[in-house]
Amino acid sequence: MTDPVDPSALLTTDPSRRPGEGSGRGGPPDGPAPSWRKDRILPSSPFYAIVRWGGAGLFAALLIGLVISIVSGSSQAFSHSGMGFLWSGTWNPAGGDYAAGTLLVGTVLTTFVAMVIVVPVGLGVSVSLTELAPKWLAGPLGTVIEFLAAVPSIVVGLWALLVLSPVFAAHVEPFLEGLPLLGHLFHGPAYGPSILLASVVLAIMTLPTVVTLSRSALGGVPLADREAAMALGATHWEVIRRTVLPGARAGIAAAITLAVGRALGESIAVAMVIGNRPAVPHSLLAPGATLGSAIVNQFAESTPGLGTSSVIALAGVLLLLTILVNVVDQVLVRGRGARRAVRVGGVPA
Amino acid sequence: MKEADDVTNLVTDLSPGRVASEARTSAERAAHEPGGGGTAVTLENVSITFGNHVAVRSVTLQLPARQVTALVGPSGCGKTSVLRAINRLHDHMGGVVHGSVRLGDLDIYGPGVQPELLRSRIGMVFQRPNPFPTMNIFDNVVSGLRFNGVHNRRLLREMAEMALHNAALWDIVKDRLHQSALRLSGGQQQRLCIARALAVEPEVLLMDEPCSALDPVATAKIEDLITNLSRDVTIALVTHNMFQAARVSDHAAVFLLGEDRVGELVEVGPTEQVFETPQDPRTRAYVTGHVG
Amino acid sequence: MSAFSSAETALAGAGAGAGAGPDARLAQAARDRRELMRESARRSLGRRRMTGRVMQVICLIALPVGLAPVVALVYTTIANGAGAVNIGFLVHAPTPPGIPGGGISTAIVGSAEIIGIAMAMAIPIGLFIALFLFERRGRIAASIRFSADVMSGVPSIIIGIFAYSVLVETFHHFSNLAAGFAIGVLMLPIMVRADEEAMRTVALELWEAGVSLGARRSRVARSIVLRGALPGVVAGNLLAIARGVGETAPLLFTLASPTFAMTLLIFNDATQPFPAAQQTAWGTALVLLVFVLTLSVAARAVAWALNRKAR
Numbered sequence: 001m002t003d004p005v006d007p008s009a010l011l012t013t014d015p016s017r018r019p020g021e022g023s024g025r026g027g028p029p030d031g032p033a034p035s036w037r038k039d040r041i042l043p044s045s046p047f048y049a050i051v052r053w054g055g056a057g058l059f060a061a062l063l064i065g066l067v068i069s070i071v072s073g074s075s076q077a078f079s080h081s082g083m084g085f086l087w088s089g090t091w092n093p094a095g096g097d098y099a100a101g102t103l104l105v106g107t108v109l110t111t112f113v114a115m116v117i118v119v120p121v122g123l124g125v126s127v128s129l130t131e132l133a134p135k136w137l138a139g140p141l142g143t144v145i146e147f148l149a150a151v152p153s154i155v156v157g158l159w160a161l162l163v164l165s166p167v168f169a170a171h172v173e174p175f176l177e178g179l180p181l182l183g184h185l186f187h188g189p190a191y192g193p194s195i196l197l198a199s200v201v202l203a204i205m206t207l208p209t210v211v212t213l214s215r216s217a218l219g220g221v222p223l224a225d226r227e228a229a230m231a232l233g234a235t236h237w238e239v240i241r242r243t244v245l246p247g248a249r250a251g252i253a254a255a256i257t258l259a260v261g262r263a264l265g266e267s268i269a270v271a272m273v274i275g276n277r278p279a280v281p282h283s284l285l286a287p288g289a290t291l292g293s294a295i296v297n298q299f300a301e302s303t304p305g306l307g308t309s310s311v312i313a314l315a316g317v318l319l320l321l322t323i324l325v326n327v328v329d330q331v332l333v334r335g336r337g338a339r340r341a342v343r344v345g346g347v348p349a
Numbered sequence: 350m351k352e353a354d355d356v357t358n359l360v361t362d363l364s365p366g367r368v369a370s371e372a373r374t375s376a377e378r379a380a381h382e383p384g385g386g387g388t389a390v391t392l393e394n395v396s397i398t399f400g401n402h403v404a405v406r407s408v409t410l411q412l413p414a415r416q417v418t419a420l421v422g423p424s425g426c427g428k429t430s431v432l433r434a435i436n437r438l439h440d441h442m443g444g445v446v447h448g449s450v451r452l453g454d455l456d457i458y459g460p461g462v463q464p465e466l467l468r469s470r471i472g473m474v475f476q477r478p479n480p481f482p483t484m485n486i487f488d489n490v491v492s493g494l495r496f497n498g499v500h501n502r503r504l505l506r507e508m509a510e511m512a513l514h515n516a517a518l519w520d521i522v523k524d525r526l527h528q529s530a531l532r533l534s535g536g537q538q539q540r541l542c543i544a545r546a547l548a549v550e551p552e553v554l555l556m557d558e559p560c561s562a563l564d565p566v567a568t569a570k571i572e573d574l575i576t577n578l579s580r581d582v583t584i585a586l587v588t589h590n591m592f593q594a595a596r597v598s599d600h601a602a603v604f605l606l607g608e609d610r611v612g613e614l615v616e617v618g619p620t621e622q623v624f625e626t627p628q629d630p631r632t633r634a635y636v637t638g639h640v641g
Numbered sequence: 642m643s644a645f646s647s648a649e650t651a652l653a654g655a656g657a658g659a660g661a662g663p664d665a666r667l668a669q670a671a672r673d674r675r676e677l678m679r680e681s682a683r684r685s686l687g688r689r690r691m692t693g694r695v696m697q698v699i700c701l702i703a704l705p706v707g708l709a710p711v712v713a714l715v716y717t718t719i720a721n722g723a724g725a726v727n728i729g730f731l732v733h734a735p736t737p738p739g740i741p742g743g744g745i746s747t748a749i750v751g752s753a754e755i756i757g758i759a760m761a762m763a764i765p766i767g768l769f770i771a772l773f774l775f776e777r778r779g780r781i782a783a784s785i786r787f788s789a790d791v792m793s794g795v796p797s798i799i800i801g802i803f804a805y806s807v808l809v810e811t812f813h814h815f816s817n818l819a820a821g822f823a824i825g826v827l828m829l830p831i832m833v834r835a836d837e838e839a840m841r842t843v844a845l846e847l848w849e850a851g852v853s854l855g856a857r858r859s860r861v862a863r864s865i866v867l868r869g870a871l872p873g874v875v876a877g878n879l880l881a882i883a884r885g886v887g888e889t890a891p892l893l894f895t896l897a898s899p900t901f902a903m904t905l906l907i908f909n910d911a912t913q914p915f916p917a918a919q920q921t922a923w924g925t926a927l928v929l930l931v932f933v934l935t936l937s938v939a940a941r942a943v944a945w946a947l948n949r950k951a952r
Binding site for chain 1 (some may be wrong): 436438441465466467468469472473475477479480481482483484492493496497542545546549
């Protein structure tokens with residue numbers, strides 16, 4: 001399963017010091033001690049300098065190497081089809097067609113439906129745990145949900161394929177087909193593997209991310225805001241709705257963005273349950289394909305040369321999407337978070 | 350600025366008693382009718398406990414209607430606890446209130462009393478200004494109205510304007526009602542919180558050290574406000590600053606720490622009397638010790 | 642909207658009373674407004690409370706919905722896998738499909754080897770980079786930190802392709818080394834983040850304690866910070882390892898056969914129509930799950946002990 005509970009979040013006792021927000025501050029606070037800054041953890045001898053700089057340099061090399069390998073690996077595919085690779089045509093290796101268009105549709109669709117499921121559920125769980133449930137219960141329940149983050153994605157995929165898929169085919173999908181208005185989204189024969197099932201799997205896998213970060217955001221709303229609302233005669237729910245939820249907006253937005261990033265990158269579990277039919281689906285019950293699932297399924301059998309290069313090109317598109325989402329997340333977390341910290345109460349007139 | 354001059358003049362004499370008498374004779378005080386009629390809030394034998402810890406013991410106190418009662422004393426003596434008992438804020442914090450608290454005839458801890466309704470009749474202003482950070486100025490002021498079921502736009506605008514006038518904030522914010530509340534200075538934010546509390550037309554306004562986070566100029570403005578507001582609203586003001594109590598209040602209740610480190614009400618009476626001719630030796634020690 | 646809005650506006654506008662002068666009228670208007678507020682509050686409370694209760698029920702319903710998948714998953718894995726797992730399962734090598742009596746020993750050993758390689762790479766490098774970040778301010782440190790954050794969001798499948806290009810293509814064969822490299826690259830950003838955070842947290846507390854005691858900053862401080870950060874480093878690394886063990890995608894690009902790693906074995910067997918293969922998949926999944934959960938619990942235990950000590 002992609003990224004479990006952020007380990008550094010486990011370690012910090014102070015909920016306001018989320019990872020990433022301490023960035024830029026070097027070492028302990030500026031006390032009376034400029035000499036601390038001159039001291040290093042390890043002596044300044046050349047050997048240790050090499051070690052330290054070497055580590056940093058190696059990391060940079062890794063990153064650059066990653067980008068270069070993807071770019072060079074996909075160059076053949078792009079020189080063959082140009083930018084049309086991204087949107088035109090279909091993905092049909094047997095017939096020699098290599099284009100990402102339908103796969104992009106599948107990726108976006110599964111991620112979107114997954115968010116439609118996980119955001120309300122995740123928020124509901126977060127609000128329940130932070131506001132409604134008694135403290136002695138909220139802790140253990142929260143831990144159970146976080147354990148979901150530790151479950152490997154392959155195990156989730158296995159369970160979804162062998163247990164969830166038959167249940168979906170037999171009960172859930174016929175039921176959804178029968179729904180009055182929404183039923184039109186769910187028509188067609190139901191074999192089990194489908195866009196819907198893949199979306200549900202993605203929702204399950206991203207739930208811990210949404211819940212953990214939202215809980216943190218909700219808990220970070222100052223008591224003063226709640227008391228102000230209470231003192232005006234607000235009911236418990238009004239306090240939640242008008243004070244706590246708006247106050248946690250930035251954190252919740254970051255949680256959702258992070259969840260989107262995870263969902264985009266999840267390939268193994270999706271590959272197992274999506275049915276692998278690279279075509280624009282006419283219904284959520286139809287099988288489909290995403291960038292990740294296509295890479296998983298096609299790589300081993302791809303013809304060397306254009307075929308393999310195209311698969312790597314798919315990976316490149318996925319990487320771009322991921323970086324885009326990551327950047328949006330950084331902006332949301334840093335930008336909005338920094339502004340909230342400037343809250344004024346108590347500054348002299 | 351005029352307010353700053355007044356403050357400086359008052360402070361040249363070091364005794365709170367003198368301050369109280371002089372405050373009485375200034376123009377604003379003359380316009381005020383003492384004894385506006387009855388008692389707004391009655392506390393009888395009130396003790397407040399948090400688990401096993403007793404915060405304050407056996408408080409018997411009356412808040413006369415449409416007057417300012419100051420609760421003074423060093424910190425930790427239970428003044429804030431007593432204040433929060435009046436609008437039942439302890440319900441959420443795990444504090445237990447023993448004894449009886451009445452708003453007029455109503456026992457506010459009695460069965461069948463809805464805390465939300467009670468809190469729309471008893472407003473509160475907190476120590477640090479706490480405007481809702483995600484709302485603009487207008488939404489902040491009318492938030493209480495919206496909570497209590499008022500949604501008519503014209504009515505909201507009128508009541509907001511009235512509340513902002515009463516908080517001496519209208520001229521400052523009238524052109525920027527849709528800006529974020531956080532762009533106001535600290536003193537302005539506190540007046541915004543006062544306006545927000547006033548908009549709901551409470552009978553009683555509880556103020557928990559409203560000026561302690563503010564500079565002297567902002568403090569003076571708010572003290573002016575308190576005096577004006579007490580014409581319509583009963584005010585209970587917690588403050589650790591005896592001079593402020595002397596300037597602004599009609600009655601004073603002195604809280605001190607008893608021998609067993611539990612807060613208790615030592616003396617209560619008209620402000621002038623409590624500060625100039627205190628009955629209880631502990632009060633005298635507190636009042637003079639503060640000066641010397 | 643409000644049931645009595647015409648009355649509201651009438652009262653607000655008029656404020657007419659029996660009193661003579663403007664003062665009395667103002668007072669009457671004030672009394673009217675107050676009465677209006679009381680009335681509005683009283684009437685709206687029932688509806689407001691009902692709305693609140695409904696919304697709270699909706700939120701609470703989300704709880705079992707969110708919990709059900711974990712519970713069902715763990716239960717099913719245990720139920721289906723327990724039948725397959727026994728000593729033989731763990732100790733014997735796999736047999737060709739259809740022939741009973743096989744186990745997953747090669748996969749267990751393979752996974753262990755791969756993780757070992759990954760740990761040998763990622764743990765020391767992660768520590769050095771974290772030290773670098775801890776000591777330095779400035780653009781270089783900030784950009785490295787940013788890159789680590791970005792990298793931790795890169796899908797594991799892309800890292801698998803990277804390992805393929807660098808190691809498999811170059812040397813023309815799949816290997817545990819390539820797999821270990823991929824997993825190591827995956828774990829590295831997580832470890833760096835956790836290590837640096839552990840150092841900062843400890844340094845802050847030690848700094849405050851040390852300064853108040855007048856301790857001499859220098860070599861003593863250095864070794865104290867390192868030693869103090871150790872539990873945090875251990876906890877963070879354990880979590881990263883737990884994640885690394887559970888990865889499948891990078892192995893697709895770097896391993897020759899599914900029998901060389903547990904996760905790949907599950908992936909392979911799950912899609913085969915033989916019930917025996919599916920049994921093996923469940924059994925392997927159970928073993929994997931137990932291992933990963935143990936690591937997670939251990940990490941939490943270390944972090945909890947650390948937080949306790951810090952109080």
